[in-house]
Amino acid sequence: MSEPSDPSTESGLDARTQRKVVRERYARIATEGSDAESSCCSSDSSCGSPDEESTSSDETARQLGYSDGDLESVDGNANLGLGCGNPQAIASLNSGESVLDLGSGAGFDCFLAAQEVGASGRVIGVDMTPEMVEKARANASQNDAEHVEFRLGEIEHLPVSDDSIDVIISNCVVNLSPNKPQVFDEAFRVLRPGGRLAISDVVLTAAVPDEVRADPDSVASCVAGASTIDRLESMLTETGFESVSISPKDDSDEFIRDWDDDYDVSEFLVSASITARKPAVDDT
Structure with missing residues (x-):
């Protein structure tokens, strides 16, 4: 595989362009709905977005590992059918914990996490797309997720402040x-x-074709930016994490x-499921 144009990136795009195409794509999904994108990695797609002709957001979520109970427990349109797994399944959340969701979208994983940590816990979702943050905040009101x-x-x-989070989750x-x-x-x-990390994401098992790696749509749809x-x-x-484990999902x-x-x-x-832990005593 040839070297990317920007050494800090896995794709063939420079960092500024990569952020731009990702933000624009998810802004479109937030305002138009997941049907604005057809399937996760096509030229008209976004990560985990369902094919509008064959797969609903709920059906996609079931494929990713969410239960009917998960789907029924969240009101509104927080489930956009996005992702490549279910970070809740590996996070082992406990009552009272503080949870941070990286790239929280419309808030589906945040609301599920909130049910696990209870009223004594808290959940923070961070997203770089203003339209998604607005949508998630509206969903929070609908779910009474104070x-x-x-x-x-x-x-x-x-x-987010230093040393303030017990568990970080993220979905693709x-x-x-x-x-x-x-x-x-960060x-x-x-x-x-x-504290611990519990992430569902995609990983590379072979080289991405050059024409895919340099394609903005493929970068924004969870293919061209993946790492081995x-x-x-x-x-x-x-970075300093210990107990690092990356487990590919055979049925994905x-x-x-x-x-x-x-x-x-x-x-x-x-x-893959990606887990790691920050040492209990930080000697750095």
């Missing part, structure tokens, strides 16, 4: 960042000692293969 708040910001520059968002090491540095900063497992492990350990090809009309994306991409 201990959930949504903040506008980039996951490389989190508007880190791959969209042009600077993943900085994302993990995650480490805001986690309390002993080895590279992600290196980023996390170099069932939905990933349909993300692009021209390529079988499952030939070079797989969904």
Whole structure:
């Protein structure tokens, strides 16, 4: 695979362009609905967005690992059918914990997390798209989620104080960042000692075709910006995380293969569960 145009990115785009195409795509989804995009990784797609002719947002969510109970417990249109997994399934949330969702979208994972941590806990969602933050805040009112708040910001520059979060979750968002090491540095900063990371995301299993890696739509739809497992492990350990585990989901090809009309994306991409922990005593 040839080197990307910007050394900090995995894709063939420079960081400024990558952020721009991602923000524009998710602004469109927020204002027009997930049917504005057809399938996760096609030229008219967004990560985990359902095919409007065949798959509803609820059906897509079930494919990603959410239960009927999850879907029924959240009111409004928080579930946009986006993502590549269910971070709740690996987060093991406890009552009273503080949770941060990186790239919170319309708030679906935040509202599920809020049910787990209870009124004594709190949940913060961060998203860089103003339209998504507005949508999530409206959904919060509809769900009476008083201990959930949504903040506008980039996951490389989190508007969250140091050592204030117990658990960080995210669903198919880190791959969209042009600077993943900085994302993990920020995650480490805001986690309390002993805090943990529980992320669903896509990882590379083979080289992405050059024409895909340099395509803005593919970058914004969770394909061209993904990293290999080895590279992600290196980023996390170099940041200071311990107990790093990246586990590919063997059955993710069932939905990933349909993300692009021209390529079988499952030939070079797989969904994975990514977990890590900040040391209980920070010796850095």
